[in-house]
Amino acid sequence: MQQLILYIDPGTGSLLLQLVIGGIVTFGLFFKNSFKKFFSLFKKKDDKI
Amino acid sequence: MFYAQHESSFRDNDSVILKKNNEIIRVIYDSYKEHYEAFERSGFMDELINDHKLISHIDISNEINNFENYKNIYKIIKPKYIPFISYPYEWCFSQLKQAALLTLSIQLSALQKGLTLKDASAYNVQFLDGKPIFIDTTSIEIYEEGKPWVAYKQFCQHFIAPLLLYKYGNPDLIKLLWANIEGLPLDAISKVLPFKTRFNFFVWTHIHYHAKLELKYNSSKSIKSKKIHLSKSRLEAFIQFLKSGIENIELPKSKTEWSDYYDTFSYSKDMFEQKKELVQNYLSICDSNVVLDIGCNDGAFSLIAAQYAKQVVSVDFDYLVIENLFNITQNKNITNITSLILDVSNPSPAIGWANTERLSFYNRTNYDTILALAVIHHLAIGNNVPISNIAKLFASISRYLIIEFVPKSDPQTQKLLVTKKDIFNHYTLEEFKIQFQKYFIINAFEQLKGSDRILFFMTKNETIS
Numbered sequence: 001m002q003q004l005i006l007y008i009d010p011g012t013g014s015l016l017l018q019l020v021i022g023g024i025v026t027f028g029l030f031f032k033n034s035f036k037k038f039f040s041l042f043k044k045k046d047d048k049i
Numbered sequence: 050m051f052y053a054q055h056e057s058s059f060r061d062n063d064s065v066i067l068k069k070n071n072e073i074i075r076v077i078y079d080s081y082k083e084h085y086e087a088f089e090r091s092g093f094m095d096e097l098i099n100d101h102k103l104i105s106h107i108d109i110s111n112e113i114n115n116f117e118n119y120k121n122i123y124k125i126i127k128p129k130y131i132p133f134i135s136y137p138y139e140w141c142f143s144q145l146k147q148a149a150l151l152t153l154s155i156q157l158s159a160l161q162k163g164l165t166l167k168d169a170s171a172y173n174v175q176f177l178d179g180k181p182i183f184i185d186t187t188s189i190e191i192y193e194e195g196k197p198w199v200a201y202k203q204f205c206q207h208f209i210a211p212l213l214l215y216k217y218g219n220p221d222l223i224k225l226l227w228a229n230i231e232g233l234p235l236d237a238i239s240k241v242l243p244f245k246t247r248f249n250f251f252v253w254t255h256i257h258y259h260a261k262l263e264l265k266y267n268s269s270k271s272i273k274s275k276k277i278h279l280s281k282s283r284l285e286a287f288i289q290f291l292k293s294g295i296e297n298i299e300l301p302k303s304k305t306e307w308s309d310y311y312d313t314f315s316y317s318k319d320m321f322e323q324k325k326e327l328v329q330n331y332l333s334i335c336d337s338n339v340v341l342d343i344g345c346n347d348g349a350f351s352l353i354a355a356q357y358a359k360q361v362v363s364v365d366f367d368y369l370v371i372e373n374l375f376n377i378t379q380n381k382n383i384t385n386i387t388s389l390i391l392d393v394s395n396p397s398p399a400i401g402w403a404n405t406e407r408l409s410f411y412n413r414t415n416y417d418t419i420l421a422l423a424v425i426h427h428l429a430i431g432n433n434v435p436i437s438n439i440a441k442l443f444a445s446i447s448r449y450l451i452i453e454f455v456p457k458s459d460p461q462t463q464k465l466l467v468t469k470k471d472i473f474n475h476y477t478l479e480e481f482k483i484q485f486q487k488y489f490i491i492n493a494f495e496q497l498k499g500s501d502r503i504l505f506f507m508t509k510n511e512t513i514s
Contacts, residue, residue: 008060008168013262014202015277021254022197022283025290 052116056405057172064187065119073131075106076116077124077187084190085124091162097183102155104128104177104184128186129177132360133339134413137171137207138226139389139397141371142215142300143379148174148181149208153292155183156198160285165192169200171207171232172407178384195278198288202263206232209255209291212298217242220368230401235260251294300372320498325353327495328420328451331506332357334492335449337417343393344424348374348386354420355386362414364391393424394432411446418449422504426455426462429476436475436484444488450507454481458501478503488513 052074058066063081067074077085088094097103106126113122137145148171156166166188173185198204210233211223219241225233239260246252279287328350332340337358342351345363351374354361363386365371374388391397396410421443428434443450455462457476482491489507496503 008200008203010197010199011202011263012266013264014205014259015197015199016266017254017259017262018197018201018284018287019277019279021258021290022279022287026283026286029286029289 056403057401057407059402061168061187067116071130073128074109075126075128075186076119076122077126079121079123081187081190082123085187087191088164088189091164093159093162093164093189094186096158097155101180102151102183103186104131104175104182106186126186128184131175131177131182131184132414133176133362133387134408135176135387135389136226136397136407137211138223139391139410141368141375141388141390142212142220143372143375144176144181145171145208145212145215146295146298149204149212149295150292151181151183152204152208153288153295155189156200157285157288157292159189160192160281160288163192164189165196165198166190166200169204169207176387179378179382179386180384192281194281197277197279198284202235202259203232204291205235205255205259209295210235210238212295213238213242213246213252213256215300215368216298217246218301227398227400230406235263251290251297255291255294317499320500320502321349323495323498324422324453324504325349327504327506328422329353329357331449331451331493332418334506335418337449339414339416340418340420341416341447342420342422344421344427345374345388346370346423348377348388350420350422351386351388352377352383354418355383358418359385361386362416363388364393366390366392366394394428394434416447418451419443419447421450421452423453423455423461423502425452425481426459426465426476430457430462430465430469430473436481437487440484440488444509448509450485450489450505450509452485452505452507453497454478454503454505456501486510 052067052069052072055066055068055073058064062078063084064075064077067076094103098105106128108124109127110122110125113125116122116125137148140148151174152166152169156169159165167190168185168188170185173183173188174181175184176182206229211226214220214222214233222241223233225237235256239257242252242256247257332354335357337354339360339362340354340358342348342354342361342363345351345365347370348363351361351363363371363374365374368390371388371390374386377383378386378388391410399405399409399412400407425436425439428439429436443452456478457463457466457473485491485505485507488510490510491505491507493506494503
């Protein structure tokens with residue numbers, strides 16, 4: 001990472017946390033959206049019937 | 050023309066805040082030029098101002114000759130003046146939550162425009178016309194791809210930690226902000242929150258795990274040289290996670306139900322109507338700019354005062370009372386009441402550098418009228434404050450005083466004496482009159498129906514200094 005020039009202390013732990021949790025919630029969102037899409041497919045079919 | 054540097058403006062090198070009477074000026078330096086231009090060009094600045102999310106300003110760069118003491122000036126702006134400044138340790142749950150959500154909604158929209166917030170201090174949010182507004186125009190900077198949110202830690206310390214203290218029943222600990230101007234220490238909050246919160250993914254992440262990582266990496270062997278790269282989409286997902294988590298934090302249901310609040314129901318209806326009418330009459334004479342309602346309780350009299358004054362500051366030590374009043378003012382769209390949690394027997398102190406960074410409660414504005422209804426017994430008997438001290442304080446901050454004397458015989462005063470030895474021989478009507486007449490002239494007084502209480506209307510005796 002390039003040298004951060006900041007006037008507040010971002011906290012190394014706080015930056016690392018975003019890496020770890022950012023990854024987890026992105027995957028979480030991906031699955032959530034996939035589920036939604038999957039179920040919405042059924043819904044559309046229901047509507048047509 | 051002389052502008053003094055604002056005492057709280059020294060942390061950020063990109064701009065400086067100056068003040069003169071009711072004027073605030075922000076001098077922006079060349080170092081921020083690139084960021085300001087990007088902020089303005091993106092249309093985001095106008096968007097935030099139009100949405101009342103960011104304080105509006107006018108450009109007064111043409112007056113640069115008045116600012117000769119300042120070098121490398123890029124721009125000079127004059128933000129709209131905020132009549133009453135409040136601090137996060139005085140906000141109720143909903144005020145804090147709204148301020149947190151405002152900060153996050155700005156950060157999320159900023160990212161979409163290729164910008165980011167470089168800090169997330171709760172002191173960057175104020176309440177104007179009853180709604181939260183972001184006041185630090187130079188907090189927005191250009192986002193660099195791969196960079197995590199540098200203000201995340203600050204956001205947790207200023208917003209998430211106090212919100213969770215509210216949720217999990219430790220609201221008094223929010224006053225720890227007095228001792229920690231940088232925000233609440235996460236390791237301490239982690240220890241205070243109940244064990245069950247370790248199984249709540251949101252709380253575990255932002256408090257418990259966060260505190261652990263902080264401790265692990267706070268030594269000199271930091272990993273700054275290593276690469277920390279967070280893609281924009283992951284950062285956005287992370288901020289969204291923060292936002293939805295905060296949206297889901299609520300006060301426990303049992304706490305929000307309006308129940309038997311202290312003095313409210315000790316009134317008979319007749320007495321209440323009579324008191325309302327008297328207060329209305331007195332307020333109409335006062336012609337107040339700012340009214341301070343001490344011990345505002347359910348805000349019935351603040352709502353009346355709001356019709357007669359430009360601004361009402363309503364304070365009570367009970368956070369649920371303020372929560373209720375804040376919700377009422379928002380629902381009724383009343384814009385000139387600022388409701389704050391404040392214990393008059395121990396009001397917010399001056400904190401920060403040189404004790405001038407954040408002002409003490411009484412140093413923030415001048416009041417014209419004080420409403421002190423059904424409160425003197427709490428101060429004199431509940432807190433052992435002599436009547437002479439109360440009179441002296443009120444005289445030092447206001448011209449007019451509408452005060453209710455609640456005698457010792459009153460059931461509410463008797464309640465206070467149940468667990469206390471009665472050492473209050475001087476708590477009498479005679480003593481009350483003697484002490485207050487040292488500073489005030491009594492214009493009118495009336496006994497309240499069905500009680501021994503007396504409502505006084507007084508004006509400060511200006512011949513006494």
